[in-house]
Amino acid sequence: MISVRGLGMRLESGGQPVHVLTDVSLDVPARQFVAIAGPSGSGKSTLLGLIAGLDRPTTGTIVVNGVDLTSLSEDGLARFRRDTVGYVFQSFHLIPTLTALENVAVPLELADESEAPDRARELLRDVGLAERAHHYPVQLSGGEQQRVAVARAVARRPTLLLADEPTGNLDSATGKQIIDLLVALNRNLGSTLVLVTHDPALAALADRVITLRDGRVAGDEQERDAV
Amino acid sequence: MPSSARFVLGLAWRETRGAGRHFAYLVACIMLGVGALVAVGSFAAGLERTVGRSARALMGGDVEIRSAHPLSADAGAAVSELTREGARTLSVSELVAMSSAAGKSQIVELKAVGSGYPLYGNLVTDPATPEPLIGSGRALVHGSLLSRLGLKVGDRLTIGEGEFTVSGVILQEPDRAVGVFSLGPRVLIDAGDLKGTRLIRPGSRVRYRELIRLPRGSDAEAVKERLVARLNDPILRVTTYTHAQPGVRRFWRQLTVYLGLTGLVALMVGGIGVATSVRTFVRGKLETIAVLKCLGADWRQVLAAYLCQTVLLGLGGSLLGAALGSAVQWALTPVLSPMMPVPLEGGLSPRAILTGLTMGTGLTLLFALWPLLDVRRVPPALILRHDVEPRLPGRRPWLAAIPIVAGLTALAVWEAGSLKVGAIFIGGLAGALILLAAGARLVIEGARRLPRLRSLAWRQAVANLHRPGSHAGIVLVSLGLAVMLIVAVALLEQSLRAELAERGPGRAPAFFFIDIQPDQALAFRTLVAEKTGREPSLTPVVRSRLAAINGAPVSQDPRQRREEVWYLSREYVLTWAAEPPPENPVVAGRWWTAEEAQREPLISVEEEIAKNLGVTLGGTLAFDIQGVTVTARVANLRRVEWQTFNTNFFVIFSQGALDGAPTTWLATVRVPPADELAVQSAVTTAFPNVTAIPIREVLERIAGVLDQIALAIRLLAGVSIATGLIVTAGALSVSRHQRLYQSVILKALGATRGLVARVFAVEYALLGAAAGLGGTALAAALAAGVLHWALDVRWGGSPVTLAWGVAASTGLALAVGFLGTFRLLGRRPLAVLRSE
Secondary structure (H helix, E strand, O other), X not given: OEXXXXXXXXXXXXXXXXXXXXXXXXXXXXXXXXXXXXXXXXXXXXXXXXXXXXXOOOEEEEEEOOEEHHHOOHHHHHHHHHHHEEEEOOOOOOOOOOOHHHHHHHHHHHOOOOOHHHHHHHHXXXXXXXXXXXXXXXXXXXXXXXXXXXXXXHOOOOOEEEEEOOOOOOOHHHHHHHHHHHHHHHHHHOOEEEEEOOOHHHHOOOOEEEEEEOOEEEEEHHHHHHO | XXXXXXXXXXXXXXXXXXXXXXXXXXXXXXXXXXXXXXXHHHHHHHHHHHHHHOXXXXXXXXXXXXXXXXXXXXXXXXXXXXXXXXXXXXXXXXXXXXXXXXXXXXXXXXXXXOOOOOOOOOOEEEOOOOOOOOEOOEEEEEHHHHHHHOOOOOOEEEEOOEEEEEEEEEEEXXXXXXXXXXXXXXXXXXXXXXXXXXOOOOXXXXXXXXXXXXXXXXXXXXXXXXXXXXXXXXXXXXXXXXXXXXXXXXXXXXXXXXXXXXXXXXXXXXXXXXXXXXXXXXXXXXXXXXXXXXXXXXXXXXXXXXXXXXXXXXXXXXXXXXXXXXXXXXXXXHHHHHHOOOOOOOOXXXXXXXHHHHHHHHHHHHXXXXXXHXXXXXXXXXXXXXXXXXXXXXXXXXXXXXXXXXXXXXHHHHHHOOHHHHHHHHHHHHHHHHHHHHHHHHHHHHHHHOOOOOOHHHHHHHHHHHOOOOOHHHHHHHHHHHHHHHHHHHHHHHHHHHHHHHOOOOOOOOEEEEEEOHHHHHHHHHHHHHHHOOOOEEEEEEEXXXXXXXXXXXXXXXXXXXXXXXXXXXXXXXXXXXXXXXXXXXXXXXXXXXXXXXXXXXXXXXXXXXXXXXXXXXXXXXXXXXXXXXXXXXEEEEOOOOOOOOXXXXXXXXXXXXXXXXXXXXXXXXXXHHHHHHHHHHHHHHOOOOEEEEHHXXXXXXXXXXXXXXXXXXXXXXXXXXXXXXXXXXXHHHOHHHHHHHHXXXXXXXXXXXXXXXXXXXXXXXXXXHHHHHHHHHHHHHHHHHHHHHHOOOOOOOHHHHHHHHHHHHHHHHHHHHHHHHHHHOOOHHHHHHHO
C-alpha cells in the first residue's frame, strides 16, 4: 500500500537548514492501522503530510498504491489526494465560511458526485451531527468540528485514511469518541489508517506503532515482534 | 496631558501594529482623488492668477468700449476728453475676411490696429524688431496661415481687395481672445491699410474696440461709470480690465468646476473604500474592543482612538495626493501654456493644496465615522461568544447620518462653488449609490436563491458571492459608480459627436458666404449656379439693435449683469420674408398676408426671445438700423431649432418693411467636398469682400475642441476607475487570508490549481459583470438625462459602448482578482495548514 524509501525533508528555519526527516524507509500493507508516535518535533506530522502528497520531500520516494508521488505534478498530487486520501487535521481546518454540510460536501463535489448534498447529510448523520448541518464551524464545539472533519475525510471512502493528532485539541472523552469513529470507519471501509499521536494509550490501539525520533525511525513495534 | 487623552493617543498608536495593509489601502483610496482635485484646482488657480496679473494686457487697456458700429460722434468726443486728461487711446477693428495667395484662399481673423499697439503687454513676433512690422501694406500673420497657403515671410497676400506683404509671424498676441476656437488664423494689419481691403461696407460684421490706457493712479471703474452714464447706449459695451475676457473666464471656470466635480467622484469612490476598510478593521478588532470595555474603557475613548488614527491616515493620503496633484500640474503647465495668449503661471497653489487636504481629510472622517460608530455597540460579553459574523446589539445610530450627509454636501457645494450644482451632485451621487446598493442586494439574494448549478467552479463562485465575508456589495457599489461615470462621459461624447456628424458634411451646407453686397447678389447667384449647377439660397440680412419694447426705450443699466441683459444689448440680425421659413412652425398668431404686410410693418418673433423681451402678440418692437428707427407689431411667434445649420433669425420682418435699409446677403451653398476649394477660390476672386465660412472645417474644429475637453474629462473619470479598482483590490486583500486558507483546504481535499483559479475567476468575472451592468445602466440614464435636460441633444450613444462598459468592467475586475489571488494558487498546503 505505502512504500517509503530513503525519505528526507530539509526546511529552512531562521536561515539555518533543519533536517526534519532523515532517511526514513517503511512499508505499510493495505488495511493496516498504523500509529506514528514520537515526541514533539520528531517529524511525525511532516511524514504524514508527505504521504498525503501535501508537500514534496527533499530526497527519497513515496509510492502509494503503486503510484510514485514524487513523480506527480501539483495537479496530479491534487487528484491523488481527491481520489485516494482522507485527511483529518489536528486543528480541523474546516472552511470557516461554509456550513458543516457544505464542508462535508466539498470532496464529493470535487469528484463531481451528483448526490453530494444528500450524501453529505448522511455522513453528518453517521457522525451524529444531523442537527448541526447548517451551522458554521465557529458555531460548533471542538469535538463537533472534528466530527465534521472526519465525515469530510471519509466522504469518498478513501483507501488511505490519515489522521494527524486528531484528538490533540480535544478533551479525553471527546477524543475517545473520535478515535472510536476512526477505527470503526477503518474497519468498515477496509481502508489503511495512519494516525499520528504522542499519546501512548492511543498508539496502543494500533496494529503497529512506528516511533520517530529526531527525524529518524527509532522503533517499529511490528518489526520488533517479527525479530 | 489628561490621562484620558494619553490613553486615547497611546491606544491609537499601539493599534497601528499589524495594520499596515489596512493603512496602505486607506491612504491609496484617498490619494488619487485628492491628487485629481489638487491638479485641477492648481490649474484653475494658475489660470486665474495669469488672467488677474495680465488683465490689462489681456484686454489691451484699462477700459474698453466695444461696439458693432464705429464710435458715434458723441462717444468720440467722450474719448477725446479722456485723451486730454492724459489717457492714451487706440482703435482696433476685428472682422473675419478672406485671404488668398497663389490661387488658394483661406478665411482669417483680421485685426486692424492703430499706432501704439499694444497699449499693454508685448506683441512677440518673428523676426523680433523694435520697429512695427505693420503699416504700408505689411501684414503680420499667424504661422498656420503660411502653411495653409504655402507662403513664407516676404510673400504677397491678398486680403479682401487689399494687397499685403507678409512681414513676419505672430508668436504671441497679448489681447487675443482665449477663445475655445477661432474661425481662422490671425492676420494683423495697420488701421490705415484696412480701407484698401474694401471689406468695411454697409452691413459688414465688424467688432470695433476703443482701448483706453489711463494715466497711472486713475480709477478705471470710475472712468467706466462716467462713460456709461454719458453714452447711455445699450449697444456699446464698456468694460474695465478687471472684467477682461469674461467669456473666456466663464468657460474655464465652468470647465474647471466640472473637472473638479469629476475628481470629487473619484474621492467619493475612495471614501467608499475608506468606509469598507474601516469596517473590516473594526470587525477584526471586536475582541480587542470587548476586552478594552471589560477592563473599563469608555466607548468614547475607543472611538476617539480609532477616529484619531483614521483621520491622521486620511491626512497622510491627502498630503501624498496633494504632492501628486501639484506634480501633475507642474508637468502640464508647459503643455497647456501655448494655448494661452500670455504664458500660463504654474507653481504651487496653497489654496488648491489646502482645499485638497481639507477635502481628503474631511471625507475620510465622514466616511469612517459610520463604521466606527459600531464601537459603541460592542458588548464586553462578546469575548465569551463566537459567531461567524457577530451581530452587534442595539440600533445603528441613524441620527448620525444627518451630520455625515450634511458634511458631504458641504464639501460638494464648496468644490462646485454653487449650492445648486453641489446639491444636484450629492443628490445624483446619493441616488446612484442607493440604486447600486439595491442592485448589489439583488445580486447577492439572487446568488443565494439560484438553483444548484452543474459546474463546481460556478457553484463555488456563486456561493462566494453570498457567503459570510463576501465583499460583493462593496465591489458592486464602488466599481459600479466608477463605471457609471466613465461610460456616461463616453455616451455624452458620442452623442455630441453624432450630433455634429449628422449636421456635418452630409446635411450641412458646405459654405456660408457672408457680406454679399446688394449689387453683387445677382452676379454671385449666377457664378455659384454656374460652378455648382445649383442655385444658392440667398437671404437678406439687416443689422440693427433693439431700440424700444412696447414703446419703452431700451437703455443699458450698468448695474445689470451682462447675462441678464444680453437680449437687450445684442445686435439683432433681421431679415424679411413673405412666407414662413420651412421648419419654423408658427406657435401663436398666424403668418401675414400680402395685404396685411402692406398696411404696416409686421414681425414674426422667436418664442423664447419674445418671452425674454416681454412681448406678446400685438406688442411692438422698435429697431435702430444705423440711426433710423423702424417700429413693427408682433404678428406671430415661431419655434426655431437652433442646432440646425439653416439660417435662422430671432426676428423676421414682413416683406417691404425694411426697404431702403442697408442690406447684405447671406448665402448657403451646397457643393460636393471635392469642389469646395474651386468654388471658394472662384467666389473670393470675383468678390474679394465676401467671406466664405467653410462649415465642414468649422465642424471639424469644434470636434477637435470636443476631443480636448473629452480627453481631460476622460482622464479624470479614469482616476475614478483607478480608485474603484483600488477599492476592489482592497476588498480582495481584506479577505486574502480567508481566500488563501480556503484555497489551501480545497487543494488538500484534492482540488487542482486550475479549479481553484476558476472559482476565483468566475467569482470576479461575475462581480465585474454585475458592476458593469449596473454602472452602464445608470450611465445610460444619467447621459439621457443630461442630453435631454441640459444639452438638448438627441441620444447618440451606441449599444456597443454599453457592451464595452460591461466587458471592460468584467475584464478589469478579473485582472485585479487574478493579481490578488494568483500567488495564493502556488502555495503548498502543508506549510500553510501547519502555520494555522
